[in-house]
Amino acid sequence: MAIRLFDFLASLSGALDLMSPEVVGHHKRVAYIAARLSRRLDAPGAERADLFTAALLHDVGGFSRQSRLAALSFESDGGRHAELGYRLLRTNPLLRGAALIVRRHHTPFIRFRELDEPRRKLFLAGVLNLADRVDVLTFRQERIDPAQVLARLTPRAGEQFDPAATEALSTLAGEADFWEPLSTPDPVAALTDDAALFRSQGMTRAQLAQASKAFSQIIDFRSRFTATHSRGVAECAVCLGEKTGLSSGDLTAMRLAGDLHDLGKLAVPSEIIDKPGPLDEAEKKIMRSHPEVSEGILSRIPGLEKVAAWTSQHHEQPGGGGYPHHISGTQMVHGSRIMAAADVFTALREDRPYRAGLDLPRVTAILDDMVRENAQDKDMVGLVKENLAELDERRIMAQAHAAEDFRAFYSGLSPAAPGARD
Numbered sequence: 001m002a003i004r005l006f007d008f009l010a011s012l013s014g015a016l017d018l019m020s021p022e023v024v025g026h027h028k029r030v031a032y033i034a035a036r037l038s039r040r041l042d043a044p045g046a047e048r049a050d051l052f053t054a055a056l057l058h059d060v061g062g063f064s065r066q067s068r069l070a071a072l073s074f075e076s077d078g079g080r081h082a083e084l085g086y087r088l089l090r091t092n093p094l095l096r097g098a099a100l101i102v103r104r105h106h107t108p109f110i111r112f113r114e115l116d117e118p119r120r121k122l123f124l125a126g127v128l129n130l131a132d133r134v135d136v137l138t139f140r141q142e143r144i145d146p147a148q149v150l151a152r153l154t155p156r157a158g159e160q161f162d163p164a165a166t167e168a169l170s171t172l173a174g175e176a177d178f179w180e181p182l183s184t185p186d187p188v189a190a191l192t193d194d195a196a197l198f199r200s201q202g203m204t205r206a207q208l209a210q211a212s213k214a215f216s217q218i219i220d221f222r223s224r225f226t227a228t229h230s231r232g233v234a235e236c237a238v239c240l241g242e243k244t245g246l247s248s249g250d251l252t253a254m255r256l257a258g259d260l261h262d263l264g265k266l267a268v269p270s271e272i273i274d275k276p277g278p279l280d281e282a283e284k285k286i287m288r289s290h291p292e293v294s295e296g297i298l299s300r301i302p303g304l305e306k307v308a309a310w311t312s313q314h315h316e317q318p319g320g321g322g323y324p325h326h327i328s329g330t331q332m333v334h335g336s337r338i339m340a341a342a343d344v345f346t347a348l349r350e351d352r353p354y355r356a357g358l359d360l361p362r363v364t365a366i367l368d369d370m371v372r373e374n375a376q377d378k379d380m381v382g383l384v385k386e387n388l389a390e391l392d393e394r395r396i397m398a399q400a401h402a403a404e405d406f407r408a409f410y411s412g413l414s415p416a417a418p419g420a421r422d
């Protein structure tokens, strides 16, 4: 699996934008603006790469539609989503360089001097802050008026914005080729000079595993009910994959598929994920779109074709009664039968808002029922039962680690303001 970091981050950042039509394309546009600014400011290549990564993911801590929209309002202080974004990225070796930048992307420039944080990270955060506000002021405008943009932003140089960054923007704003890419679906594609730097960096297998773990947390940590789910599914899927004799390359792909199978839930607002009562028809439709959304995102990453296919079918059933495509057993690929069994097994063992986790005899009885109803693959359930103790032990360990990460993620953080949600 030869995966490029850029392909991975750019596709996943697109997933973050799916939550509401208001923000579609925001991350990529901000990444484009930040890249142009940092080049103009002669930032070294490594810094520009960190800033670009930070820009692609900067609102990752905005978990609900409501907080996403708040982050887009011009005067947003955005403190909480920036801190949550920082916490999601900081433990990951690949994303650590971007984490401090994300943390301060709404902090006014004037407050930087009080902070005991690396000066260059703060500088880059200032560039990101400005890039973000440029997009907020201009997105969905039919004709961008550069003079108007500058009139809103430059008076706040030295207070809200870094004066050097603001000056760089003033120069860029006068250049003919600066604004045009912002009205295209993929402004990042216009970064020809930076293409080599940003686009060519490959990922090792270990880095890919780290990045997919980070994204499993982004998916899971949005709700305390799902906080450890993907990591449990990934461990069960790998365990079952080993028992069916998958190659080591396929086992790596299986862990990725487990980590990312619910990726499409990023497009489902937490207002729906955390809804205490049953979902209405419209909400159900949004919720049930998640495997297709996962597939749409993952299939655009060259090298992850298998992961995309396995992920897209994880709610399908051998009898055709699953979703989203209602395909039948013969059309389900082997990997997705593993995913489907791992997903159901993990879900039944977990506590849910409406019930505690079920004990093993109850879980196997339900799986047997599902086989009778053609809702689970017979051989796969056989494999689960044959390896029940090992499977469950590994799941418990994986989810215990994930629970520790979840506690660390929210530790010391004040609860969300009344009425606001993460």
Ligand SMILES: [Fe+2]
Residues within 6 Å of the ligand: 058, 059, 071, 078, 081, 105, 106, 132
């Ligand atoms: Fe933000």
Ligand SMILES: [Fe+2]
Residues within 6 Å of the ligand: 026, 030, 058, 059, 071, 132
């Ligand atoms: Fe933003």
Ligand SMILES: [Fe+2]
Residues within 6 Å of the ligand: 261, 262, 290, 314, 315
């Ligand atoms: Fe799912």
